[in-house]
Amino acid sequence: MDLDNYLLKKSTEEEISSIVKSLADAAIKISTIIRSVKTQEDVSKTDTKINFDGDIQKPLDISSDEIIISFLKKSPAAGYASEEQEGHIDFKNNNDFIVFADPLDGSSNIDVNVSIGTIFSIMSKNNLPLEKAFIQNGSNQKSSGFFVYGPQTTLLITVGAGTSLFALDELQGKFILIRDNIVIPETTNEFAINAAYKRYWDCATLKYISECQDGESGPRKKNFGMRWVGSLVADASRIFNRGGIFLYPADMREKYKNGRLRLTYEANPIAFLVEQANGVATDGHKNILNLEVNELHQRSPLIFGSKEEVLEYKKLYSKL
Ligand code: AHM
Ligand code: MG
Secondary structure, three states: OOOHHHHHOOOOOOHHHHHHHHHHHHHHHHHHHHHHHOOOHHHHHHEEEEEEOOOOOOOHHHHHHHHHHHHHHHHOOOEEEEOOOOOOEOOOOOOEEEEEEEEHHHHHHHHHHEEEEEEEEEOOOOOOOHHHHHOOHHHEEEEEEEEEEOOEEEEEEOOOOOOEEEEEEEOOEEEEEEEEEOOOOOOOOOOOOEHHHHHHHHHHHHHHHHHHHHHHOOOOOOEEEEEOOHHHHHHHHHHHHHEEEEOOOOOOHHHHEEOOOOOOHHHHHHHHHHOOOOEEEEOEEEEEEHOOOOOOOOOEEEEOHHHHHHHHHHHHOOOO
């Protein structure tokens, strides 16, 4: 089944289907650019800039954002907000749905041919003015997903009726359904965290990871393996496929005291996909989808994946 037919079957809102199709067209274009030889010049480190929030912006971050905007302009989207721009864009129509995106997640992996991706989230404006519409909680999402530009170009998507995996058939220029109703295995023995930041972790994270590392002879009585790609989309893809737990907690660095990842266009869309696949996504205390959003670029701790492990982490966290 291709994406168009899937949306016909699963999505109750025509406008959402149309926006998703525009995002898929944008992703096909981004994927082509990433695979083109010209990209090698585009990604040269000398071209990097710093965005409004002090993050490194590479030329491909900016061109991905522009490509998404050009496709969304032709869709029924009412507004757009992304990691690459401080404020939102108003498409100046009276339509209902707004789009959040991280146009190119995993920027630090752009130069080294490691999977990167585009994350998106779609919500109703709920009759709010756009500034307010863009700070609604994640529980208002109607659809979310992410594209991965890796060995294959894939799409994990939910329209609120399960999580499904598509892969791009490059000859046809279409996304084809690979797996429907994905269920993240409840148990796992694989964790993903950037262990270089150990010295900044809180006690719960330190204890959780050290118990995993103690393996069979420790309190968990089983051996764990560690994987960390450093692109959220790639680490998440693995977890949807074979289970695992991903942790980017808040830490003691001033800039990351509320975590590093962004709530509206990274944590929320991933959390919606995770919940639709029987997993859990938390900031340690609360489910990600219940977190209050105060500003568009708000950061949040993000711990998600196999239910048993995320609940184990939460248990330690509640004792802090
Ligand atoms: P980005 O959106 O600027 O690429 O940053 C988000 C990325 C995630 O993909 C990844 O999980 C994380 O940053 C890695 O951070 P770190 O380099 O601190 O390990
Ligand atoms: Mg990102």
